[in-house]
Amino acid sequence: MKKILLLITLVISLAVFGQESIDFQNTGFKEILAKAKKEKKLVFMDAYATWCGPCKLMEKNIFPQKSVREYYNANFINSRFDMEKGEGREIARKYGIRSYPSFLFLNGDGEVVMKSYGYMDENQFLSLAKEANNPKLKSGSYKEQFEKGENDPEFLMNMIRLYAESDYELAKKASERFFAGKKEPLTREDVGLLLYFLKSPTDPNYKIFTERKNEIANVMSEDVYNQFDVNIKLSKVMENSVDQKTGIINDGYFMTNAVPLVGKTEAETALNRLKVIYYPNIGNFGGYEKAALEYYKKSENFDPEELLKAAWLFSEHIDNKESLAKASEWAEKSVIKSETSENTYILAKLYSKIGKTENAKMYAELSMHLAETQGKDASLAKKLLENLK
Known part of the structure; x- marks a missing residue:
């Protein structure tokens, strides 16, 4: 009898424990979006992979936290998808998910309102949710709100960050509205964003760039x-x-x-x-x-890695020996700074093309050794060595 009671207690405990977390919906993606639209809430999506250690830690340590589960359950339609199985594969392609865990906040139309990734502690995870939970975004997309003239600075900044890579022109327009209304001193982040979207003297942001020169110069010299x-x-x-x-x-x-x-x-x-x-x-x-x-005439003014890229292009596409000799000088600067399997191979190839066979052999052997000890592909260096015999 004691064993039966113990078993019942264990089952009840497990059931309770299973409920003490974020309430993730067990339905398809379309149904989740429809529910979010109907209830005028955002979707929170935990995009994970079964092999991902930080994903498991979020599930074990953060999702069950009382403050987390209460806020997420009250404010979002919560969902979880394995990005390598079933619907998750299409979701990963659609939203460009390459890091795990990724956290997406979507409106009912499936548009991304906020996106982040990586392990977070309780406070970070709550702050992310509160930032995403902008009431204006529950019933309409960023684009719709922007077209209606929304000029709230926080809204515009979120929009800039969200669309900077996926829709540059839209993010640029949002930046122009943001900086036109910016009265406070420009921060370092502000200056970075201003310059990112500034491509021509005819851009509206160029007026900000010139009018606030002193502020910007204080940030960057x-x-x-x-x-x-x-x-x-x-x-x-x-x-x-x-x-x-x-x-x-x-x-x-x-x-x-x-x-x-x-x-x-x-x-x-x-x-x-x-x-x-x-x-x-x-x-x-x-x-x-x-x-x-x-x-690159005054090569001392350039970073060795930039010179190495030029040297590689010469090694691949140029045959003039005088030009190749100059490129070998560029590669030498990178090798002097730090020997890698890549730069030693490029230098060896350049030496081989200008007739410095012994030097070419020496650096090809070094490239092969470095590649093998670091678990990299050494086939190019091996092939070059064979050709030099």
């Missing part, structure tokens, strides 16, 4: 401010200089329009920088070679 100003002024000239059909950059047009803005020296540097960025993307490696040799 006046020299950096002036450099940004140069880049902004040149951005439209750069855009108009490129023939999108032929891929040809009109040097004459660029210099004619850029020199009055920034002077001849800065204009020439900017033109070469444009070619270095643009030409590899369209396969114009002849134009890239000429521009890179000029742009």
Whole structure:
């Protein structure tokens, strides 16, 4: 009899324990959205994977917390989906979920209101929910509220963060409204967002950039401010200089329009920088070679990793030995800073193309050794060594 009572007690305890957590709906995604729309609530979605350690810790340590479960159960339609099974696969594709756990707050139309990821403590997880639980977003999307003229700073900031990557133009419009109404001093984050959406002197945010120069310069220094100003002024000239059909950059047009803005020296540097960025993307490696040799002439002014990228492009696409010799100098700067399987391979390949066979063998062997000890793919270095025999 005691054993039966103990078993009953255990079963009851387990049942109670099972209820002491967020109340996740056990229905399909469409039904969850419909319920959220009907009840004018947001959907909270825990997007997890069965192998994810932090996901299990959230389920064990945070979801059962009294403050958490009470707030989430009262304010959201809660759901959980394994992103690697069933409906979860389509949800992961739709919302671009690549990190686990991911936490999504959706309105009844399935639009993301707030998104975050990673393990959180109780206070962080509650703060996230309260930030997402904006009453204005329960019955309408961000886009609808924005079109109606919503100008609440917190609303606009959330909208900027949400759409910065998925809908740049919409986020840019939200930033323009945000900064037009911004009366308080600009924070470092504000300045970062302002510059992220500032591409041309014709942008509305450029007026903010110039009118609040002193504030911005205090955040980034006046020299950096002036450099940004140069880049902004040149951005439209750069855009108009490129023939999108032929891929040809009109040097004459660029210099004619850029020199009055920034002077001849800065204009020439900017033109070469444009070619270095643009030409590899369209396969114009002849134009890239000429521009890179000029742009990286004073290589001591550049980060070794940027030089290494240029050296790699030369090793892959350029055959002129003088140019390759210069590229090997760029690769050497990266190797001197820190030897990796990647930079030693690039240097070995450059040496092999200019006839420095012994040096090429030495760095190919080093690249292979580094790759093998770090569990990386050493096949390229091995192949290069075979060709050098």
